Each structure stands twice: as structure tokens, then as C-alpha cells.
Amino acid sequence: MSSRDTTPRRAWLGFTLVLGLVALVAMDGSVLYLAMPGITEAITPSAGQALWILDIYGFVVASLLIAFGNLGDRHGRLRFLLGGAALFGIGSAGAAFSPSPELLIASRALMGLGGATLLPSGLAIISNLFPDPKQRARAIGIFAATFAAGFAVGPVVGGLLLNHFWWGSVFLINLPIVAVFLAFAPVLLKEVREALPGRVDALSVAQSAIGILLAVYSVKAAAAEGISLHQVVAGVAGVGILWWFVRRQLTLADPLLDLTLFRDRVFTVAVLTGLLSLVAWSAAGYLSGVYLQSVLGFDVLAAAFLALPGAAVLTAACIGTTGVVDRIGKRSALIASHFFMGTGLLLLLLAGVSGGAVAYVASTVVAGVGYGLSFSLVAETAVAAVPQERAGSAGAIAEMSNELGNALGISLLGSLAAFLFRLLGPGTAGTLDETLSTPGLAAETAAQAKDAFVTGLHTAIGVAAVLTFALGFLAVRWLPREERSEKADPTRHQEQDLENV
Template identity: 85%
Template sequence: MTTNSTTPRRAWLGFTLVLSLVGLVAMDNSVLYLAMPSINEAISPSAGQSLWIVDIYGFVVASLLIAFGNLGDRHGRLKFLLGGAMLFGIGSAGATFATSPELLIASRGLMGLGGATLLPSGLAIVSNLFPDAKQRARAIGIFAATFAAGFAVGPVAGGLLLDRFWWGSVFLINLPVVVVFLAFAPKLLKEVREARPGRVDALSVVQSAVGILLAVYSVKAAAAEGFSLEQLAIGVLGVAILVWFVRRQFTLEEPLLDLGLFRDRVFTVAVLTGLLSLVAWAAAGYLSGVYLQSVLGFTVLTAAFLALPGAAVLTVACIGTAGVVDRIGKRASLIASHFFIGTGLLLLMFTGTSAGAALYIASTVIAGVGYGLSFSLVAETAVAAVPAERAGSAGAIAEMSNELGGALGISLLGSLAAFFFRFLGPGTAGTLDTTLSTPGLSDETAAQAKDAFVTGLHAAIGVAAALTLALGVLAVRWLPREDRDTTAGAPDRQEQTVS
């Protein structure tokens, strides 16, 4: 690998600039968790539109992450980073001043399009800033911690802003950071390309994106409106396209998604950990935000403060993962992450319509330890499990599992909660917030709506906890015993040239 001659001071300035953008991309996965009641009141989205507003961002990022990573290798990472930042800024501006659910969904999708270019390109550029292996390992660890911290503080930042400003402020804060990045990135960062860029299969990109969106749309439609022939046909078509996508990958010399990597059990456990930990975290964060405000009646500021302990623990756990691994090993740390997450989630099963704030705090603190370990270990474990020449594919799949998990958590488990609300609720409206804002609503009807929402919350969280704990048991069986391995200072697996 050849690297640029960037001075240490300039390297760290460029690194800080990239981190500011990475933090924004991560925050926008979760910044709406506490903002949805305000958005529901302002622009009145339907139940299905509410879910799309929150998770279209993650779906677009997950669907295009690997493709954009490959395109960045061919055409230049810095070009993609700058273009992605511009798209992210334009989408943020559109979301800030959106006057309808459709416009907000479209703007969030555009933000996702920008985000899909930022993560793989940002990591490649960061890796190239530091020729020293120890500095590079430290920088990548900070990169991962920043991404995890962005996830964690997103709801808190959203709540603090909403206490003083209108809901569009959660997107407006992106614009100054994007402007600063676009102004200074060309001066502080160098272009990075792979020495032997692979061809991107356009049909695979379309198959993966369309298949995921159609399948999830079918689930959302069933939860919000019930089963229908059209909804079932869309779901079957989505699944069929995804099966076509999988079969195509085995016929390509340069597949978009290297499915052969899943033959390795360690790699499979790592990717499933990344997927399910974000499924659980996103579903719990989104549903808990509605629960704290609309069921327990807390203000958005109070809800934000209640989320602080869990966010702090998650961030500290992510930063401290290296020390934990030194003491108990990577295998034990990864296994422990599942049981911390599962145990924390189970506490939410005891929440009710009149009390539950203390259980919520305890849940986020305990689960936060697991999330921090998981967010920090998944990519490293996945990459270490495969041959060096396939490390790039492994890292991209690990990143995609995080993004896809966050979107699936809200769409699938959020749809499960919505189904219970539709089935058990008073039938006044499709969401709890809309029901509670109905003029002349009786206390009995409001109580029934809250009971139905809490039942849906318990169902969704119960499924998330069961899946997480089951994967923990699988990890105990599949992950091999290890010698205490050290990954810091490992040789760079990517062959890159710099222009």
C-alpha cells in the first residue's frame, strides 16, 4: 500500500472533518425517534407513512452501500465523499422545510442516497490518512466509536432541539456541518482509489434495492391496513426478486454481495450480530420514544434526558471495547453483547401504561453495554474471519448489516407493533398519536389505545429479545475458542493508490 505524505497535524484535521460527517450520518438513523410525535402533529402522516419517514433513510443506505463502495473504488473515494455530502445537505434542506409526509419521505431518501456514499468512502480515506499502523488502528477505532455515538445521541439531540425549536430543526443542524466539510475537504483530504477496481453489476444493485423495498412495503401495508391481494402480490414479487438476486450472485465473477463468505461460521455470527443488534436497538428506540411521550405523557425534553444514561453507557462501552477484549477476549466479548442486549430488552416487557420510566432507563443502560460491544466488534470480527483478499467485501457486508438492521427493526418490528395496535385499539385512527389527538376522545377510548400500543410494544420487544438471546446461544456453539489475538497494528488489507 502506498500512502500520501500528509503531516500528522493535517491528517488529524482531515480525520476530524470526516468524523463530523460520519457522526451526522449515524445520528440521522435515530434522530427522529423522539421527534415523531411532533411530526405526526404537524403534517399528519398515516401509520405507514410514519414508518417510512423513520426508516427510508436506512433502507436506501443499506441497499446502495456496497454498490457505492465499489463505485468509489473505481472513480475515487473523495469524489464520492464530496458528492455524497452535497446530496446529504440537499436532502436535509428538503426535510427541514417539508410540508407533507411525501416530501419528507422523499427528502429522507435523498439523505440516504448521500449517506450510502459517505460511510465506505469515509473509512477508506481515514485508513489512508495514517501510514503508521498503530495510528491507523487508533483512527479506525475512533471512527467506529463516532458512528456508534452518533446512533446513541441521535434521540437525545433530537429531543433537546425539539424542546426549543420546531421539528425541522433536527435536519437543519446538518447544513452547517455539510457546508464546512465541502469547503475544507478538498484542501485536507487526498483522493483514494483501489489499484484494481472491480466492475459493479448494475442489475444486482437494482435487484437488491427493489426487492428489499417491495418486501418491506408489503409488511408495512399488512400491518397498517390489513391483508389484501395487492399487498400479498407485492410481497411475493419482492421475495422473488431477492431470490433472483441471490442466485445471480453465485453466477458472477465479481458479485455485488460475496455470499460465499457466509460459509464461515464466525463471519456469519458477526454479520448476524450486526444485523440483530441494530434491529433491536432501532425498534426499541423508536417505540420507546412514542411510549415515553404519548403513553406516559413526558415532554420531549424529559424523554431526551431519560435517554441520556443509556446513550452515555453505549458510547463508553464502544470506546472501552478494546480494553474489555484485552481482558476477556473477543469471543467472550461478542457473546456477552447478545446477553446484555437481550436482558436489557426483557426489562421493557414489564412496562405499563401508568409507569415504566425507571424500567426504560435500566433497560437502555444494560442493553447499552451490549450495543457498545457489538457496534465495535462486528466489522473487525467479520474482516478477521476471512482471507485478506476478501477483507473489503467482508467489511462492506458488515457495514450493510448495521444499516439494514436499523431499517428492518423499525419496519418489521414497528409493523408488528402497528398490527397489534390496529387489532386491539379503538379503531379511531391508525397510530396512537393520531388517536389521542382526535377531538372529543373519551378517557376510556384513550386508555384502550394506550393499552393496545403497550401490547404491541411488548410483542415487538419480545421478538427482538428472543432473536438476540437465540443468537447468543448460537454464538456460544459456533465461535471457536481463541488465543488472545491482537488486531492493532495488523497490516493493511487494502491495496490503494493515491492521486
């Protein structure tokens, strides 16, 4: 067989290795949604600790994504990919066998540290694997679909594993894929680096990470424990550091986050869409997982099967986005994504203390169409909105918006739901699962706890729906009408994206 025939096969084998890691990074953002009741029973985290277990991973990934992308450009993408995979595996093993909430949170943070290297480095590796524009465009579509599918099937995979094994199994499944990658990546993949000007500003990295964590800690603490001095101080400090971070980016010659890109309205709408779609999706996924098991009484396997229709629709919508864009255009598809998401979220408001399974499935199916369109279009729309030489920065910001939204959904809307439970619940414990596991709990107390949780669920989801519809109407006003030639070639800017990573 000629080298011309074997080269594409080698490229696709290497691409398959990268996809495995991409799926893991996405899946680990959601795999714990159905596992939390089991984790709560096993290691008894507080309400605040339970939220940190869920979202510390996303915060670490989001806060370091751009910095690690820049470092990878300078010091080698494959080197970062291998190091990140190793850290991800070590963190996964530590999480699986964590005997306490504190160690589980630390292990999830280590997984996030590894995950922050994988997305930007993986995208650059793809550019090197597929110099042919058509193959590259096809690879981008598969990459986006894999990332979306990982988010979508995470709860399903978690539920299936938990039906047969203990909660740590949702982390151990990462190890074989990481081991295969570390064994074969040096053979199938080539090093990629760029001679970029300037340097990564270490102070900006510290400002963004510390500011985000302090601000979110303040929100969590207020929801779980009420207003306190240390909570207020942490919040003020976090906001102050983030403000300092913004001011610094505007003065640096090579900023960590190029805020001038947000002067373009199309770019701003795209990034806000990436952020808000994951805020809504993650909050609904987490709260619904608790709702199905602790309110409606489904076991983890039944809850996983109920999540399947929405996961299938989301994945199909992501894969079929190119066809949708061919028919109605990118602008219309992106606008439609907001209204599908918002309508799906509103359907979840029909889920009550009893008989809410049908409303849940309908909600995930309708919203899944919007999520799929959004996940596929955000990065491409953001990149297309800026000059070609700034495509790399635009793509990195779009990816960061997804990861940050995934974490903020649980932190902010999850904290809102937790606050309402603490305010309206029986006061027996800080979470619904802890309350229901209290020995000798009266039926009236259990009913009050479930009512309080459903009220918190409805409020959080209602806020997400309002924000989603508001952004949809903003998109109608801000997104310009496109020419037919742009509709006919939806992969053109995707190719530009990879050429400039």
C-alpha cells in the first residue's frame, strides 16, 4: 500500500486517540449528576461540599484553558497533551477511592488541571493531522459531535455503572482510555508548536482563577449557610480581583483574554450563547438527577434510561447542525437554539412532587435540539465574527465559555435551589438527600422537604429559561442577516479556525 494511502489511516487512528480524551473531558463535566445521591450516602458531604464536588472540575478547566493553550503553542501541544492525560488519570484514580469529601474535591481539581490541557492541545493536533481542508472540516464536525455527546451521555453512563458498581466506578472508566492514549500517542501523533510573540502573563492566570473561585465560594456559602462575615469578604475580594484582571487585560500587549473581541456584537452573542446554554444544561441535569431519584423515587438505572431520549436528540442535533444551517442559515439556526432551549426548560416546570417523569423527558427532548445546535455553532460563529489573525483567541474564548458555563450552572443556579431548600425546607439537614436519610423521619417532614426541593428546582430552571429567551431576542436584534453564499458553505470558517489555532 502506498504512503499516500497509509497516511490518512494513520491520521484517523491518531484522531481516534484524541477523541477518546475529548469524550472523557466532556463526560466528566456531567457524569456525577446521577451519582451524587450515592456519593452523599457514602462520604456525607455538606451542601456546599456537594456543589464543589460537582463543579470544581469545570472551574479549574475554564480558568486555565486559555493559559494552557498559549503554553502549549510555545512548548509543544503533544507534550501538554501527554502531561494532561497523565494528570487526568491520576486525578481519576484518586477520586475513585476518595474516603472524604475534601479528597474528592482535590482529586476533581487535579482532573480539571489535566483537562485544561486537553481541549486546546487536541484541536491543534487535529490541524496537524489533517492538512486537507475537506478532511479537516469533517474532523471538526466529529470533534464537536464527540464533545456534545460526551456531555449528553455522561449522566447515562454514570447511571449504568452505578446500577452495578460503587460510585467510584464513574472515575475508574477513565483509566483504560488514558492508558491507551499514553501508550500510542507518541507513535501516532506528532509534536505541534508555534513561535508566538510575548509570554503568558502568570499574574493574569492567578487573577482569573482566584477571582472566580472566591466569588463562587461566596455565592455557595450564602446559599448553604447564610450571610456571614467571611462569606461577604470572600465575595468582595473575588469581585475586586476579577475587576483587576479585566483592567490588566486592557493594558497588556499580549493579554491572556482578549477583551477587545467583545466589541463585536456577533462574537458577544456567540460567547454568551456558549456560556448560557451550558449554565442551563448543567443546572437542569444536576437538579433533575436528584429530582428523579430522591423525589420521584426512581433507582439510578431507571433515571439513566429516562435521560436517554434527551441525550440521543442532543447528539443527533449536534451532528445534523450542518444540514440545518444549509437549509435555514447559521443566523436562524443559532437564534432557534435559544428558543428550543427556553421552551424545553419551561416544560420542566410541569414536573411536580409526583408524576413528573413525562415532563422531564419532554423537557430534555425539546431542549436537546437547542443544546445540540448551540454546541455546534458557538465556536464557529465566534471565529467567523473576528479577523482571521485573531481566530485562535476567539476559539479559545468560545471553548472557555462552555466550560465556565457548565460550572456556573451548578454553582449559581444550584446554589439558588439550595438556598430555597434551606429557606422552605424542614431544617432537618442542608440537602434533600441528607434530610430523607435522617433516621425516624416523619412522612410530613419528608413531604415538606420534597416540596421545598421542587420549588427550588422550578425557580432555578425558571431563571435559566428567562435568561435563555432574553438572549434569543437579543440575538434576533444583534445578529446580521447573512448572504446566501455564507449559508451554502458552513464549514468555511471552521477550516479557518483550525488553520489559526
